[in-house]
Amino acid sequence: MNVRAETFFKALADQTRLRCLVLLQQEGELCVCELTHALGMIQPK
Numbered sequence: 001m002n003v004r005a006e007t008f009f010k011a012l013a014d015q016t017r018l019r020c021l022v023l024l025q026q027e028g029e030l031c032v033c034e035l036t037h038a039l040g041m042i043q044p045k
Contacts, residue, residue, distance in 0.1 A: 016041075 011017050016039060023038055024030060036043045 012021075019039055020035060023035065027034075030038075032043055035041075
């Protein structure tokens with residue numbers, strides 16, 4: 001497997017990253033505050 005494919009699939013293996021991608025696919029453009037709220041996270045300062 002080439003390095004780019006390996007990196008891509010590792011990113012998808014992370015539950016938070018995958019949820020973020022699914023949200024963006026479903027909702028379209030979202031700001032960080034909307035993403036963090038939907039994911040139940042806080043935005044670092």
